Amino acid sequence: MDRFPNAANVDFHSPLDLSKAAVAVLDADGRVSGWGPSAQRLLGHAPEDVLGRPAARLLAATDAGERLSALCRTRKPRSAVLDLCRRDGRALRAAVTFSPLVSKGVAATVVVAADLQGQRGWEAQLAMLQGLTTESPVGLTIFDTDKRVVWGNVSTDLELAGIAQYIGRPASALFPEGEFISRHHSPDEDEVMDHVMATGEPVIGMHYRGRAPADPVREHVWSCSYHRLVDARGETLGLFEESLDITDRYRAQERLSLLVRAGKRVGASLDVRRTAAELADVAVPQLADEVLVDLPPAVIEGRQPPTGSAPGHNLLRMHGRTPEDFRTSPVSYSPSSLQALSLATSRSVVDDSLPRTPGEKGSAVAHSSLFVPLLTRDAVLGLATFRRSGNPDPFGPEEQALAVELAERAAVGIDNARRYTSQHAAALVLQRSLLPQHLPEQSAVDVAYRYLPADSRVGVGGDWFDLIPLSGARVGLTVGDVVGHGVHAAATMGRLRATVRTLALLDLDPAELLTRLDGMVAQDSEPHADDGLGDEALGVTCLYAIYDPVSGRCVWSSAGHPPPIVADANGAVALSSPAPGPPLGLGGLPYENVELSLSDASVVAFFTDGVVEDRRTDIDSGIDRLAHVLTWQRCPLEELCDRALSVRPPGPQVDDATLLLVRTRRLETDRVADLELPPDPAMVAHARTVTERQLEAWGLSELSFTAALVVSELVTNGIRYATGPVMVRLIKDRSLLCEVSDNEHTAPHLRRARRDDEGGRGLFLVAQMSQRWGTRYTSSGKTIWAELGVP
Incomplete structure (x- = not known):
C-alpha cells in the first residue's frame, strides 16, 4: 500500500502559469475586453459585470487609474503588485503581469493575475529546490x-x-x-x-x-x-x-560508547593481567588494531613500581585480548626511543611510521602507533601502546585524547589490582604463617591435609586446622572457619587456633572446650571499640575431636561445623550424627559430645564447607562426593586428599577449602599395662615393683628407677586423698607415659617445700624427673600423668 496516496495530486505549476492564473484582456483605453473563467474564479465578477467597463474599477487604490495606464502603455512585459477588488468588497493583493499584444493593428494588453501569497510560496519552493541542488x-x-x-x-x-x-x-x-x-x-x-x-x-x-x-x-x-x-x-x-x-558525530558517539564500556569493564577484576586484557578488548578494533601493555615485574607482583631506574628498562610486555591468550615477553626501550620519551615526560607520543620490532612474533606491521604512559597519583606504572596496521587513518587529536582517558582508567585499575595483590599476598602469608607448618609426630593417627585459599578476587578466608598431641598418647583434631575474608579474618583465625590449642592442652573434653571458646568469642565480638575488628569473630564455626589410640574411642563436638565423615577399614562410609550446637559467639544451645568407636585403620575426614559447597552445588551433593572418594580409603592419604579436591566443580574458588584426613591406629595391648590398687598405703611398694617388672619386660630397665619413683609419688598422692581404688596405667609409646587415676576432683598443686616441711615434695620430684606432667579431669575423677623420655 502506498504510504502517500495523494502525492500524485500535488500541483507543482507556478501560480502565474496560464493553466492556473486569472487572465483578462484590456483594450487601448484600459477597458476590459476579455474576461476568462479563471478571472471570475479569482475575483468573483461575472463577465457581464466587467466587460466594456474601465479596468481601473477593479483596483482598490485611488490613483489606480494613472498607474494602470502606465502599465498598459509598456512595450514589454511588466509585473506589479496590486490590490484588486473582489465582488464581495474585500481586497486581494495579487501579483499581476502586463504583456502588450498587437493583433491586426489593434493594441491590447493581456493581464495575468494570481494571489500574491500563493506566488511567494511557490517561489520559496523554487528557492528551496535550488538550495538543495546547489548549497x-x-x-x-x-x-x-x-x-x-x-x-x-x-x-x-x-x-x-x-x-x-x-x-x-x-x-x-x-x-x-x-x-x-x-x-x-x-x-x-x-x-x-x-x-x-x-x-x-x-x-x-x-x-x-x-x-x-x-x-x-x-x-x-x-x-x-x-x-x-x-x-x-x-x-x-x-x-x-x-x-x-555524519563522520564526526558518529565517531563522537563511538568514543562516548567506548568510554561507557570501558567504565564498566576496565579495572573491575582486581587483577593486573586481566585489567590489561580488558583495556585491549575495549580498544580493539574501534580505536586500534592492537594494544600492548608494558609493566615492571614489581607492579605485576603487587609491589611499588621501581624508582630511579631508566625509563622503559626491564619491563614485561603483555599483549592479547583475553587473559587466556595473553602473552608475556621481556622488553626494554633505548633511552632515545619515543617510548622512553613518553615515560620520561609522562605525555602521550605519536609515531606514524613505526616498523615491527625485530624478533617480535605475531604482530602485524604497524604504520601508526600511540604511546600513552599509565599514570597514577604516585608514579608511572608503565606504558600502553595503541597500534594501527589495518586501519590506515592516523591517530587524530580526538583519538589521542580518548586513548589517554582509557589509559587513565586502566592505570587506576592496574594500581588497584596491584594494591589488592599486595594485600592479598600479605593476608595469604599471614594466614599460612598462622596455620601449622608441620604436624607433630605422634602414634595415634596418620595425617594428610590440604589447604586451598579462595580465588584472589574473593580474598583470603579464615579456615584453620590443627593436630594437638595430648596426654595418654591421645591427639586433638580441630578444623574451623571464620566468616569473611582478608587480613582481619586471617588474624582472627590465628587467634582462635592458638586459643583452641591452649584449651586443648588443659585436657578439656570437646564440649567443654567449645563452651569456653564460645564465651571468649562472644566477649571479643562485643562493641567495645570503633575499629570493628571484633565483628570478624561473629559466626565462627569449629569442630574439635579427641582420639584415644588405646581404646579406639573418638569424642567430638561441633559449633555449627559440618560433622566428620568416617570410612571404616572395609570401606563402608558413614556421616556422623550431627551434634547440635550454634556457631561460636552466638550463644544459645549447649554443646554436646558425640562418641565414636573406631576400628584400626579407619579414615576420618574433617573439612570446611569450602570442600563440599560452592555457588553451583549444595552442601549435600558435596558431602556425597567426598563420601564417595572415601570409599577408596585403602589408598594413601595424600592420594585421597588429591582425589577429594579434584572432584569439586571447576571454576573460581569462592571460599577457602581445608581438608584434614586421619587414619587411626590402635596401640597393641602389650604396649599398655593397667593396675588397680586399693586405697592402702602398703600398695605403693607393690606399684613400684610392678612398674619395674613391666619396664624390664619392655626393655626399658634404665628407666626403672625414675619411673618407679614417679609412680610411687603419684600413687601415694592418690591413696592419700582418694576414697576409692587407684588406677595405674603405663603406656609405651614414643615416650613412657605414667598415669594414676582416682575418684577425686581435687586439683594437685606444685609447690616448693620449705626445709622444715615433712611433705610437699612429691609433685616437685615428678616435675623434675619427667619431660611433661599434668592433670586431666573426667566425669568420675581425675588423672595425673607424667611423660618420661625414652633413651
Missing part, C-alpha cells in the same frame, strides 16, 4: 529503475569528485568498498534499493561506511535514506538517495 550539505542522488545514476546535486558532485563520470553507471560504482553498519543484518546497497522500489517503503537513517573518491584516505560515515520516485500516473521512475556525512 545543501545533504547529498541528493537520483537513480533510474535499473539503479543507475541519473543526477546528483552539488554536494554529491563534491564527494564523488565529479558526478558526470558516474552518470549511467550502477550505484555500486560510487563506493565500491563501502558497507552498511548494522548491529544485526547488514544488507548491501542493491538489496536496500530493490526493497524501496518494490514496496515504496522508504529506508531512513541507514549508516554507511566507506571512503569518498574526493577523500580516499579518511574513512567516512554517512546517514543514508532512500525514497521511491513516481510520476503523476503512479509509475515508478526510480529512486533518490539522501546522504549526510
Whole structure:
C-alpha cells in the first residue's frame, strides 16, 4: 500500500502559469475586453459585470487609474503588485503581469493575475529546490529503475569528485568498498534499493561506511535514506538517495560508547593481567588494531613500581585480548626511543611510521602507533601502546585524547589490582604463617591435609586446622572457619587456633572446650571499640575431636561445623550424627559430645564447607562426593586428599577449602599395662615393683628407677586423698607415659617445700624427673600423668 496516496495530486505549476492564473484582456483605453473563467474564479465578477467597463474599477487604490495606464502603455512585459477588488468588497493583493499584444493593428494588453501569497510560496519552493541542488550539505542522488545514476546535486558532485563520470553507471560504482553498519543484518546497497522500489517503503537513517573518491584516505560515515520516485500516473521512475556525512558525530558517539564500556569493564577484576586484557578488548578494533601493555615485574607482583631506574628498562610486555591468550615477553626501550620519551615526560607520543620490532612474533606491521604512559597519583606504572596496521587513518587529536582517558582508567585499575595483590599476598602469608607448618609426630593417627585459599578476587578466608598431641598418647583434631575474608579474618583465625590449642592442652573434653571458646568469642565480638575488628569473630564455626589410640574411642563436638565423615577399614562410609550446637559467639544451645568407636585403620575426614559447597552445588551433593572418594580409603592419604579436591566443580574458588584426613591406629595391648590398687598405703611398694617388672619386660630397665619413683609419688598422692581404688596405667609409646587415676576432683598443686616441711615434695620430684606432667579431669575423677623420655 502506498504510504502517500495523494502525492500524485500535488500541483507543482507556478501560480502565474496560464493553466492556473486569472487572465483578462484590456483594450487601448484600459477597458476590459476579455474576461476568462479563471478571472471570475479569482475575483468573483461575472463577465457581464466587467466587460466594456474601465479596468481601473477593479483596483482598490485611488490613483489606480494613472498607474494602470502606465502599465498598459509598456512595450514589454511588466509585473506589479496590486490590490484588486473582489465582488464581495474585500481586497486581494495579487501579483499581476502586463504583456502588450498587437493583433491586426489593434493594441491590447493581456493581464495575468494570481494571489500574491500563493506566488511567494511557490517561489520559496523554487528557492528551496535550488538550495538543495546547489548549497545543501545533504547529498541528493537520483537513480533510474535499473539503479543507475541519473543526477546528483552539488554536494554529491563534491564527494564523488565529479558526478558526470558516474552518470549511467550502477550505484555500486560510487563506493565500491563501502558497507552498511548494522548491529544485526547488514544488507548491501542493491538489496536496500530493490526493497524501496518494490514496496515504496522508504529506508531512513541507514549508516554507511566507506571512503569518498574526493577523500580516499579518511574513512567516512554517512546517514543514508532512500525514497521511491513516481510520476503523476503512479509509475515508478526510480529512486533518490539522501546522504549526510555524519563522520564526526558518529565517531563522537563511538568514543562516548567506548568510554561507557570501558567504565564498566576496565579495572573491575582486581587483577593486573586481566585489567590489561580488558583495556585491549575495549580498544580493539574501534580505536586500534592492537594494544600492548608494558609493566615492571614489581607492579605485576603487587609491589611499588621501581624508582630511579631508566625509563622503559626491564619491563614485561603483555599483549592479547583475553587473559587466556595473553602473552608475556621481556622488553626494554633505548633511552632515545619515543617510548622512553613518553615515560620520561609522562605525555602521550605519536609515531606514524613505526616498523615491527625485530624478533617480535605475531604482530602485524604497524604504520601508526600511540604511546600513552599509565599514570597514577604516585608514579608511572608503565606504558600502553595503541597500534594501527589495518586501519590506515592516523591517530587524530580526538583519538589521542580518548586513548589517554582509557589509559587513565586502566592505570587506576592496574594500581588497584596491584594494591589488592599486595594485600592479598600479605593476608595469604599471614594466614599460612598462622596455620601449622608441620604436624607433630605422634602414634595415634596418620595425617594428610590440604589447604586451598579462595580465588584472589574473593580474598583470603579464615579456615584453620590443627593436630594437638595430648596426654595418654591421645591427639586433638580441630578444623574451623571464620566468616569473611582478608587480613582481619586471617588474624582472627590465628587467634582462635592458638586459643583452641591452649584449651586443648588443659585436657578439656570437646564440649567443654567449645563452651569456653564460645564465651571468649562472644566477649571479643562485643562493641567495645570503633575499629570493628571484633565483628570478624561473629559466626565462627569449629569442630574439635579427641582420639584415644588405646581404646579406639573418638569424642567430638561441633559449633555449627559440618560433622566428620568416617570410612571404616572395609570401606563402608558413614556421616556422623550431627551434634547440635550454634556457631561460636552466638550463644544459645549447649554443646554436646558425640562418641565414636573406631576400628584400626579407619579414615576420618574433617573439612570446611569450602570442600563440599560452592555457588553451583549444595552442601549435600558435596558431602556425597567426598563420601564417595572415601570409599577408596585403602589408598594413601595424600592420594585421597588429591582425589577429594579434584572432584569439586571447576571454576573460581569462592571460599577457602581445608581438608584434614586421619587414619587411626590402635596401640597393641602389650604396649599398655593397667593396675588397680586399693586405697592402702602398703600398695605403693607393690606399684613400684610392678612398674619395674613391666619396664624390664619392655626393655626399658634404665628407666626403672625414675619411673618407679614417679609412680610411687603419684600413687601415694592418690591413696592419700582418694576414697576409692587407684588406677595405674603405663603406656609405651614414643615416650613412657605414667598415669594414676582416682575418684577425686581435687586439683594437685606444685609447690616448693620449705626445709622444715615433712611433705610437699612429691609433685616437685615428678616435675623434675619427667619431660611433661599434668592433670586431666573426667566425669568420675581425675588423672595425673607424667611423660618420661625414652633413651
